[in-house]
Amino acid sequence: MLLREDLNVPLKDGRILDYNRIDSALPTLRYLAERGARTIIVSHLGRPEGKRNLKYSLKPVAAALTERLGLDVPLVPDVVGPAAQEAAESLRDGQTVMLENVRFEPGEEQNDPHFAKQLATLADLYVNDAFGTAHRAHASTEGVAHCLPGFAGLLMEAEIAELSKLLTDPERPYVCVIGGAKIKDKVGVFSNLMDRVTAFCIGGGMANTFLAAQGIDVGTSLRDDDLQPAQAMLELARARGVEMMLPVDAVVSATFDDDAGAHTVDLPDVGDSMILDIGPKTATAYAKTIEAARTVVFNGPMGVYEKAPYRDGTRAVGEAMARATARGARTVVGGGDAAAAAEELGFAQKVTHVSTGGGATLEFLEGKELPGIKALEA
Numbered sequence: 001m002l003l004r005e006d007l008n009v010p011l012k013d014g015r016i017l018d019y020n021r022i023d024s025a026l027p028t029l030r031y032l033a034e035r036g037a038r039t040i041i042v043s044h045l046g047r048p049e050g051k052r053n054l055k056y057s058l059k060p061v062a063a064a065l066t067e068r069l070g071l072d073v074p075l076v077p078d079v080v081g082p083a084a085q086e087a088a089e090s091l092r093d094g095q096t097v098m099l100e101n102v103r104f105e106p107g108e109e110q111n112d113p114h115f116a117k118q119l120a121t122l123a124d125l126y127v128n129d130a131f132g133t134a135h136r137a138h139a140s141t142e143g144v145a146h147c148l149p150g151f152a153g154l155l156m157e158a159e160i161a162e163l164s165k166l167l168t169d170p171e172r173p174y175v176c177v178i179g180g181a182k183i184k185d186k187v188g189v190f191s192n193l194m195d196r197v198t199a200f201c202i203g204g205g206m207a208n209t210f211l212a213a214q215g216i217d218v219g220t221s222l223r224d225d226d227l228q229p230a231q232a233m234l235e236l237a238r239a240r241g242v243e244m245m246l247p248v249d250a251v252v253s254a255t256f257d258d259d260a261g262a263h264t265v266d267l268p269d270v271g272d273s274m275i276l277d278i279g280p281k282t283a284t285a286y287a288k289t290i291e292a293a294r295t296v297v298f299n300g301p302m303g304v305y306e307k308a309p310y311r312d313g314t315r316a317v318g319e320a321m322a323r324a325t326a327r328g329a330r331t332v333v334g335g336g337d338a339a340a341a342a343e344e345l346g347f348a349q350k351v352t353h354v355s356t357g358g359g360a361t362l363e364f365l366e367g368k369e370l371p372g373i374k375a376l377e378a
Contacts, residue, residue, distance in 0.1 A: 001032065002123035002148065004140050006132035006356065007043040007061045014060055020343065021132070022064050024356050028129045028153040029069060029096065038091035040122055041065075041073070041098040042140045044133070050106030062098045073098055079105050080118040088122040108139045116143030129153025131160075132335070134372030135360040145375035152376055155356065160373065162332060162353040163364050171294035171330065172198055177286065177317050179204030179300030180337065181222060183229050188366030189299060190233050198293070199243035201286040203278045203302030203313060207247050210234065211267065219252070219270035245286060249279030251303065251310055262309035277303025278313035286313075287320035296321055298351075299334040299365065301341040311345060318347030325351050335361035 005025045010017040032039045046056040062075040072095075076087045079099045087097050102108045107115025116139040120126070126148040128134070133141050134156070144150075152160070174197045180186055183206045190200070202210055208223040213230035224230070237244045252273035253261045264279045265271075278286070283302070290296055298321060302313035318341075321331045331351040333342045336358030342348040355361040363370060 001037050001125045001127060002040050002042060002119060002144060003028070003032065003153065004042045004126070004128045004130045004133075004144070005029075005153075006130035007041075007058065007065075008045050008132070009061060011045075011060060016060055016064055018343070019064065019068075020339070021356060022061065022068060024155050025065075025129060026068060028127070028155055029065070031154060032127075033069070033071060033094050033096060036093035038088075038093060039096040040088055040091070041096060042079075042102050042119065043098070043130070044103040044108070044140075045101050046103070048101060048103050050103065050109065052104045056101050056103070058098060058101050065096075065098065069096075071096060076100060080115070080122075084122060102140045105139075109136075111137050111139050111143045113143060115139045117147055119144050120147035123148065126150045127153045128372055128376060129155045130372065131156050131355070132357045132360055134357070134370040135363045135368070137371035141372040142375045145372075145378065150376045152373075156373075158353075159355060159357065159361075163355065163361065165330060166295065166297050166332060166365065167192070167196065167367065170196060173293045174198050174295040175201060175290055175293040175297075177201045177203070177290065177296065177298045177300075177302075177321075179206065179302050179314075181205040182224055183209050183233070184224060184226070186299070186362070187229050187233070188368070189362065191236075192365060192367040193297075194233075194236055194240050194242055197242060199245055199289055200237070201245045201289060201317070203247065203282075203286075203317075204300050206230075206300075207278070208275055210244070210246050214246075216268040217270060218268075218275055219273045221252075221270065221273075221275040245289065247275075247278045247282040248285070249281045250275040251277040251279055251312070253309070256304075259307055259309050276307075277305075277310035280312070283313045283316035287316050290317065290320035291324050291327075293324055294329050296324055296329060296331045297334055297365070298332070298338050298342070299362070300336075300338050305341045305345065314341050315345045315347075318342060318345050318350075322347050322350035334365065
């Protein structure tokens with residue numbers, strides 16, 4: 001069985017910094033091993049650009065899987081060819097091997113049919129459990145599904161089920177907490193959720209753009225030069241009766257690196273400073289809205305949460321989501337930076353679901369068709 005997982009974990013000096021993607025893959029791996037499947041794991045790591053670069057070797061990942069599964073998961077030094085074929089043929093019931101980084105092969109990102117067929121010769125079934133790469137039409141995420149009978153893994157099934165609930169008849173009040181740097185990156189999310197949500201709670205750099213679109217001076221803060229998308233979203237929200245909650249105060253500093261100078265101001269009293277987090281009044285208002293919701297999706301931090309002076313806004317949102325969860329609300333963290341913030345600030349374990357996707361989650365919420373999922377349905 002060829003099993004595509006997304007084990008693209010962050011590494012530093014060969015040491016894994018975050019095990020979330022590995023741990024998310026374990027249920028499917030255990031399920032297959034316990035039922036005697038002969039499993040060949042395929043994954044990528046980083047961006048080796050179709051060349052063998054041992055900086056991006058999956059060796060540390062194979063070692064981590066061996067430790068966490070309690071099963072031997074040897075790393076095959078190749079992806080296709082004699083060594084891979086021999087490893088596949090030597091497997092016994094319940095055994096697992098991992099192929100080297102699939103992006104070492106130029107045919108992977110090109111979705112080359114010949115390379116997909118080479119991968120397919122290693123197995124008689126294909127399971128895609130890599131939701132985080134489902135938006136990529138690559139050989140191991142899309143091409144192989146046309147060569148072998150394809151199925152979704154447990155993680156893929158869970159992601160589709162949880163995220164679909166955000167789009168199909170979600171319980172209201174429904175709040176989308178949305179941050180990030182640029183509005184243009186998330187216009188699709190705004191547009192697709194506009195007919196579904198009760199309110200947007202907006203933070204991050206995009207909040208600055210919305211404020212500027214309303215004529216509020218945001219000083220030297222990060223914002224889009226083009227204000228038209230923000231103006232269009234504000235007009236659409238007014239037409240649909242959706243509340244667009246924006247900051248009324250902010251944590252600012254003279255420069256990005258001047259942490260000691262961080263202080264709170266009411267808007268629009270930013271002056272020549274830079275907005276780096278929502279302020280306490282805003283956080284309190286957002287938290288109140290979140291706690292009253294029955295469905296919440298968190299799709300981006302409220303500020304520069306990586307720096308201590310600018311994480312209180314995101315922490316307040318996370319704590320409100322945890323309280324809403326305890327009261328029976330469905331609360332979802334939308335992957336990428338949102339998931340990293342939830343883990344860093346301690347509320348990842350207190351919500352209904354944390355997505356393993358970044359771009360895949362974003363495109364799913366935009367209502368786009370994901371190639372890795374579509375191929376399994378064909």
